Amino acid sequence: MMKASPHQVAGHQALDGKLGPLIDAAGHFYKPLQGDERGLKEAAFYTAFSSNKSIPDHIRKFFPIFHGTQLLEASDGSGMHPHLVLQDLVSSRLSPSIMDIKVGSRTWPLQAPEDYIDKCLRKDRESTSLSLGFRISGLQVYGSKESGYWKPDKKTIKRFSAEDVRLVLRKFVSSNASADSGLDPDCCFASIVYGGSDGILAQLLELKAWFEEQTTYHFYSCSVLLIHDKELVLEGRSCGVEVKLIDFAHAVEGNGVIDHNFLGGLCSLIKFLSEVLEAPKCCTIKACPQVEEEP
Ligand SMILES: Nc1ncnc2c1ncn2[C@@H]1O[C@H](COP(=O)(O)OP(=O)(O)OP(=O)(O)O)[C@@H](O)[C@H]1O
């Protein structure tokens, strides 16, 4: 049975009779091809990328597995519609905390139509894209069985200032993040989620090294998805920290030129996450790895 993903944090959603992605129980994420050229472009990107032998495995792992396209009953009731069949990146999670970060100060390719550029430029200026080189497009942070998820609405996220972004990056790895929490985020999980040899920073640095060299693709309006599962940490298991790249409707050929736009945004994000890691912590919860580290 197909249904909307309960863990989708941004983008077009299959709600209220609208066209949006669906998931199945076998771990697939079906993204409908958007009716204009965006859908075809994204399908073309996945097709080319999947068969590009020059992509090293340690970089390919950052992309969802692509299983081709498939005609499916669309979520808006409009009948059969082509969908990208992707690996569902969160289907194996218990209670995932997820953040979608659109990377790059510019979200449009040079060859885009003028009205599209105007629309994007306005959004880039009104958000932190221009000032920080990235913007948060959506997020959910798991609190506990009792409090559930903190999942701010689209309107709130759109208004995020640079200071809000700093705070949210702290809340993402805190045990006390919730809608009404006026508490200073404890950053309890920062060392295990952002730090360490398998943490988000290490993974972003691996991606950065590739972007310093690769000149095949330019990823406009593409997002990094940061995922972790703190329920697992509290159970003393590895918290499944993952970085993935998604949304390639505006990926274009790099023609031998470094993707400075994406690379710049990535460096800025790395800097912001490093700052969270370096800041003093105030965690007191028992199962927290940080507390165990203390003498
Ligand atoms: N492969 C995937 N597995 C699980 N969740 C996914 C996957 N791809 C996307 N998502 C979820 O769907 C959201 C939107 O994805 P995506 O950006 O690809 O859609 P979109 O409609 O093109 O977005 P936008 O309108 O912002 O460009 C993401 O924030 C994420 O929560």
Ligand SMILES: O=P(O)(O)O[C@@H]1[C@H](O)[C@H](O)[C@@H](OP(=O)(O)O)[C@H](OP(=O)(O)O)[C@H]1O
């Ligand atoms: O950030 P928001 O406000 O959710 O706005 C959406 C976001 O900018 C998407 O990136 C864009 O899709 P593209 O990047 O593919 O253009 C979409 O365009 P759309 O509404 O024309 O689909 C917007 O609605």
